[in-house]
Amino acid sequence: MTRAILLGATGIAVAFGMLAFGYLAGQPRGAIAEDIPSPAVSSATPGTLDRKEVELIVRDYLLANPEILLEVQQALETKQQEEQRISQLGIIKDAKEEIFNSSFDGVMGNPNGKVTIVEFYDYNCGYCKRAMADMHALIEADPEVRFVLKEFPILGPDSQRAHIVSQAFQKLMPEKYAEFHTQMLGSQGRAGEESAVKLAVSLGADEAKLRETMKDPTITETFARTYDLANRLAITGTPSYVVGNEVVFGALGKDVLAEKITAAKACIDDASC
Numbered sequence: 001m002t003r004a005i006l007l008g009a010t011g012i013a014v015a016f017g018m019l020a021f022g023y024l025a026g027q028p029r030g031a032i033a034e035d036i037p038s039p040a041v042s043s044a045t046p047g048t049l050d051r052k053e054v055e056l057i058v059r060d061y062l063l064a065n066p067e068i069l070l071e072v073q074q075a076l077e078t079k080q081q082e083e084q085r086i087s088q089l090g091i092i093k094d095a096k097e098e099i100f101n102s103s104f105d106g107v108m109g110n111p112n113g114k115v116t117i118v119e120f121y122d123y124n125c126g127y128c129k130r131a132m133a134d135m136h137a138l139i140e141a142d143p144e145v146r147f148v149l150k151e152f153p154i155l156g157p158d159s160q161r162a163h164i165v166s167q168a169f170q171k172l173m174p175e176k177y178a179e180f181h182t183q184m185l186g187s188q189g190r191a192g193e194e195s196a197v198k199l200a201v202s203l204g205a206d207e208a209k210l211r212e213t214m215k216d217p218t219i220t221e222t223f224a225r226t227y228d229l230a231n232r233l234a235i236t237g238t239p240s241y242v243v244g245n246e247v248v249f250g251a252l253g254k255d256v257l258a259e260k261i262t263a264a265k266a267c268i269d270d271a272s273c
Contacts, residue, residue: 084234085246088233088234088246088247089245091233092233092242092245093245095229095232098225098229099118099229099242100116100118100148100242102148102150104167104170104218104222105118105148105149105150105151106148106149106151106174106177106178106181107146107147107148107149108135108149108181109138109139109145109146109147110139110143110144110145111146112146113143113145113146114144114145114146114265114268115142115144115145115146115243115244115264115265115268116145116146116147116148117138117145117146117148117241117243117257117261118148118150118241118242118243119131119135119148119149119150119239119241120150120152120230120238120239120240120241121150121152121185121238121239122152122153122154122155122159122163122238123153123162123163123166123184123185123191123196124155124156124158124162124190125155125238125239127238127239127251128185128238128239128251129186130251131251132182132186133254134251134253134254134257135147136182137254138257141258142261145261149181150226151166151167151222151226152227152230152235152238154227154237154238158190158192159191160223161193161196162184162191162192162193163223164214165193165197165200165210165214166180166181166184166196167219167222168200168210168211168213168214168216168219169196169200169203169205169210171213171216172205172206172209172210172213173200173204173205176203176204179203180199180200180203183199183203184196184199197211233247234247235247235249237249237250239251241260243257243260243261243263243264244263244264244267244268245267246263246264248260
C-alpha cells in the first residue's frame with residue numbers, strides 16, 4: 001500500500017513537471033532562455049520563466065506542501081473507483097442472466113429469494129472458508145436471500161481439479177450440491193481432485209460415473225466464461241460478490257453484506273437505482 005502511494009505520488013510529481021513544461025511549450029519561442037544565443041542577454045525575458053525556474057518553483061511548492069500529493073492521489077483513486085462502478089453497472093445490466101441465473105451455478109438459501117448474492121469463490125481460498133459462516137448466517141437470518149455460488153478456481157491446478165469434481169458432482173447430484181459445497185469449503189488441508197472425489201463418493205456419487213462426467217468439455221468452458229465475466233467486472237480475487245447492482249471485493253463480514261442486501265432490496269422497487 002505504501003509503495004502504491006509512493007508510486008502514485010511520483011507519478012503526480014511527474015505530471016506537475018509535465019504540466020509546467022507544457023506551459024513553457026505554449027509560450028512564444030523567444031521566451032525560453034536556451035533559444036537566446038547571446039550570453040549577454042538575461043536568462044529570461046521580462047515576465048517569463050525559463051525551464052529551470054519552473055522546475056524550482058514546482059519543487060519548492062511540493063516540498064512546502066507535500067500533502068497535496070496525497071490529496072491528488074485520493075482524488076485520482078476516487079475518480080477511478082467511480083469510473084469502475086459505472087462500468088460495472090453496465091456489465092451487470094448486460095450480463096444479468098449470466099451473473100444471476102447461470103444453469104451451472106449452485107444455489108443456496110431460497111431459490112426464489114427476492115435478493116440474490118453471487119459469490120465468486122475458490123475451494124483453496126482461506127478467506128472464502130472463513131466467509132462461509134457469513135453466508136450461512138445471512139441465509140438463516142433472511143429467508144428472502146438467494147446465494148449463487150460461482151466457481152472461480154484461480155489458486156492453481158489443485159483448485160481447478162477440485163472444481164472440476166465439484167461441477168461433475170453438481171451435474172450428477174444437484175440435490176446434494178449444497179452439502180458438497182459446505183463440506184468441501186469447510187474441510188482442512190488443500191483441496192484437490194482426490195479429496196473432492198472422496199467427498200463426492202461419500203455423499204453417494206458413483207465414482208465411475210463421476211470420473212466420466214469430469215471429462216465433460218462444458219465444465220472447462222464454464223470456467224472460461226466465469227474467468228471472462230470476472231475480468232469484465234474487475235474481479236481478481238476471492239471471495240468477491242455481486243449484490244444487486246454492486247460488486248463487493250473481499251471477505252468484509254456478515255454485517256457489511258447485510259447492509260448491501262438491504263440496499264439491494266430498496267433498489268428493487270426504485271427505478272432510479
